[in-house]
Amino acid sequence: xxxxxxxxxxxxxxxxxxxxxxxxxxxxxxxxxxxxxxxxxxxxxxxxxxxxxxxxxxxxxxxxxxxxxxxxxxxxxxxxxxxxxxxxxxxxxxxxxxxxxxxxxxxxxxxxxxxxxxxxxxxxxxxxxxxxxxxxxxxxxxxxxxxxxxxxxxxxxxxxxxxxxxxxxxxxxxxxxxxxxxxxxxxxxxxxxxxxxxxxxxxxxxxxxxxxxxxxxxxxxxxxxxxxxxxxxxxxxxxxxxxxxxxxxxxxxxxxxxxxxxxxxxxxxxxxxxxxxxxxxxxxxxxxxxxxxxxxxxxxxxxxxxxxxxxxxxxxxxxxxxxxxxxxxxxxxxxxxxxxxxxxxxxxxxxxxxxxxxxxxxxxxxxxxxxxxx
Ligand SMILES: *Cc1c(COP(=O)(O)O)cnc(C)c1O
Numbered sequence: 001x002x003x004x005x006x007x008x009x010x011x012x013x014x015x016x017x018x019x020x021x022x023x024x025x026x027x028x029x030x031x032x033x034x035x036x037x038x039x040x041x042x043x044x045x046x047x048x049x050x051x052x053x054x055x056x057x058x059x060x061x062x063x064x065x066x067x068x069x070x071x072x073x074x075x076x077x078x079x080x081x082x083x084x085x086x087x088x089x090x091x092x093x094x095x096x097x098x099x100x101x102x103x104x105x106x107x108x109x110x111x112x113x114x115x116x117x118x119x120x121x122x123x124x125x126x127x128x129x130x131x132x133x134x135x136x137x138x139x140x141x142x143x144x145x146x147x148x149x150x151x152x153x154x155x156x157x158x159x160x161x162x163x164x165x166x167x168x169x170x171x172x173x174x175x176x177x178x179x180x181x182x183x184x185x186x187x188x189x190x191x192x193x194x195x196x197x198x199x200x201x202x203x204x205x206x207x208x209x210x211x212x213x214x215x216x217x218x219x220x221x222x223x224x225x226x227x228x229x230x231x232x233x234x235x236x237x238x239x240x241x242x243x244x245x246x247x248x249x250x251x252x253x254x255x256x257x258x259x260x261x262x263x264x265x266x267x268x269x270x271x272x273x274x275x276x277x278x279x280x281x282x283x284x285x286x287x288x289x290x291x292x293x294x295x296x297x298x299x300x301x302x303x304x305x306x307x308x309x310x311x312x313x314x315x316x317x318x319x320x321x322x323x324x325x326x327x328x329x330x331x332x333x334x335x336x337x338x339x340x341x342x343x344x345x346x347x348x349x350x351x352x353x354x355x356x357x358x359x360x361x362x363x364x365x366x367x368x369x370x371x372x373x374x
Contacts, residue, residue: 063220168188
């Protein structure tokens, strides 16, 4: 039959057959083909190629979740007695892994506030195997100086990881600054439709074999259906992100002036503490923001509950606009004291702006804010 599919076929095969034993032996020894889908799968490889191109790395590796990608990258890079220096403002489960689980394997992590450049310099000078960064941060959208921090780490022969999930490969390229391993939770922008749980690591050839071997053994590989959906999501990533950048900037400006809002945290506003670094490091300010509603927790809840278009949910990065109060979910484990240290107030809400029409979103936010005056 003539004609080949436009869409790469989803290859669900868990294993692969060979003409003869020598062919199988060749694949096992030279990794020049497919043997078993925990090792490699053609549909997953398609998605990996797409992301590697977008992020300007030689290679990408698909995982079953963002956390599978993160834990595999870290475990593959440290051994008993090693030390990690990490930004304190990292994803909750990443913090839990570094702070609670890794010490049991003899690996200690020192956390530094992400804006404390001197603190990073001091801690890196003491020696570290990995510098772990995440930018922009959740939920206050702090933007780290990836170039500066990476060069400090490389001066000490320390590897640099950067979780770039919030920026997506459209708004930021950690590879430009020499980051060794760039991380994405594809559950968010890459998938983009709230229908997959997935993650990726991006790296150059020098780090690939080690990450591949650890993925093979730890087993957190991406499955083929998810790979197809991730790859499909990536086809529209630029369109979606450009729309989300525009929607979010417009919403941030309106909320910033609104009488029922105390503060807006969006890196595209001049009032944001990292506006100047954001302007050079990001090519778009992104679809994520947070803001404080004038009033207490219950007033904030009334606002959230009054929204009709915007949905109450955790997660982010998809086509639908989602809202939640960080202290009820992502930051629920923090004590009131640690919460206040982290700058996460009871009236804070986080908004993941989607691709709905801007008028519809603004109308929804305004009608919900109007409820608070009665
Ligand atoms: C969601 C998220 C993760 C974890 O990804 P999962 O796909 O949920 O495992 C890691 N980092 C950031 C910044 C995230 O937003």
